[in-house]
Amino acid sequence: MPQDDDEAxxxxxxxxxxxxxxxxxxxxxxxxxxxAAGRAPVVVDATLGMGGHSEAVLERFEDVTLVGIDRDxxxxxxxxARLAPFGDRARLVHAVYDEIPDVLEDxxxxxxxxxxxxxGVSSLQLDERERGFAYSYDAPLDMxxxxxxxxxAADVVNTYSAEDLTRIIRAWGEEKFAGRIARAxxxxxxxxxFATTGRLVEVIRGVVPAAAARTGGHPAKxxxxxxxxxxxxxxxxxxxxxxxxVDALRLGGRIVVMSxxxxxxxxxxxxxxxxxxxxxxPGFPVELEEHKPELxxxxxxxxxxxxxxxxxxxxxxxxxxxxxxxxxxxxQR
Numbered sequence: 001m002p003q004d005d006d007e008a009x010x011x012x013x014x015x016x017x018x019x020x021x022x023x024x025x026x027x028x029x030x031x032x033x034x035x036a037a038g039r040a041p042v043v044v045d046a047t048l049g050m051g052g053h054s055e056a057v058l059e060r061f062e063d064v065t066l067v068g069i070d071r072d073x074x075x076x077x078x079x080x081a082r083l084a085p086f087g088d089r090a091r092l093v094h095a096v097y098d099e100i101p102d103v104l105e106d107x108x109x110x111x112x113x114x115x116x117x118x119x120g121v122s123s124l125q126l127d128e129r130e131r132g133f134a135y136s137y138d139a140p141l142d143m144x145x146x147x148x149x150x151x152x153a154a155d156v157v158n159t160y161s162a163e164d165l166t167r168i169i170r171a172w173g174e175e176k177f178a179g180r181i182a183r184a185x186x187x188x189x190x191x192x193x194f195a196t197t198g199r200l201v202e203v204i205r206g207v208v209p210a211a212a213a214r215t216g217g218h219p220a221k222x223x224x225x226x227x228x229x230x231x232x233x234x235x236x237x238x239x240x241x242x243x244x245x246v247d248a249l250r251l252g253g254r255i256v257v258m259s260x261x262x263x264x265x266x267x268x269x270x271x272x273x274x275x276x277x278x279x280x281x282p283g284f285p286v287e288l289e290e291h292k293p294e295l296x297x298x299x300x301x302x303x304x305x306x307x308x309x310x311x312x313x314x315x316x317x318x319x320x321x322x323x324x325x326x327x328x329x330x331x332q333r
Contacts, residue, residue, distance in 0.1 A: 037250075067091050117242075239267055
């Protein structure tokens with residue numbers, strides 16, 4: 001299939017990493033802690049994408065081993081080409097990011113000094129039309145981040161009940177017209193099963209009031225988000241991934257997470273706050289070592305891109321960054 005102009009551009013030009021300099025600076029604290037402890041620094045890019053953040057880390061820190069994880073084999077291939085000049089300092093793995101501890105163990109590494117998660121759908125997935133993530137052009141209704149397995153968005157819209165569709169569109173898309181969208185989908189599929197994004201967009205347009213579309217953005221935006229989250233089990237994975245990442249951090253290591261909607265940020269905030277509080281029972285006279293916090297939160301609330309960064313990369317506009325440092329490692333019993 002011929003590539004459009006965007007798909008033909010080099011990966012480094014197609015992908016502008018969100019909050020790149022800030023992410024690298026935060027991860028750098030973990031790298032310095034590793035050096036001070038006399039160990040070789042390891043940084044995990046848990047959502048590799050097209051490798052922009054990983055490239056910046058490898059360029060900035062010449063002694064870092066970078067472990068890149070992605071469930072998308074196409075992203076791994078593109079990032080592999082981009083990171084090839086760094087040789088065996090870049091070790092790329094086809095996996096989901098809640099598998100960080102297993103990936104490190106398989107590579108013979110006993111932990112990480114920095115872990116980056118850039119959540120949500122990647123630039124690659126949005127730009128590759130045949131993946132079906134975007135509502136702005138017609139494409140097969142797929143939305144899988146790993147096209148080698150799992151149900152597609154077409155499977156969801158063609159088989160889920162109206163009640164289940166309403167539930168996921170309301171919960172994952174935060175869409176107030178979830179019920180009428182779900183009923184319209186079920187009615188339309190009785191005439192013909194859904195196969196493309198374009199037809200789904202038409203059905204959604206037909207039931208979302210024009211006034212709501214004018215103030216709330218594209219009428220299909222929230223439904224597409226909900227379907228993508230459902231197909232890829234994104235929030236379930238995230239709920240497992242943040243605690244697993246913290247467990248994989250060495251002392252002084254740092255976790256940096258960028259989220260793009262409130263559902264993601266709520267999970268990240270809760271996971272980091274839980275591990276940054278004392279676990280001592282209320283009224284306990286002495287805080288024992290095992291009750292002390294494991295994390296120190298490094299960001300006050302969330303950090304956001306500058307206006308200049310958003311001008312350069314409009315997709316960064318909704319990014320929210322949180323970071324924390326491992327200050328205590330549980331004793332092994």
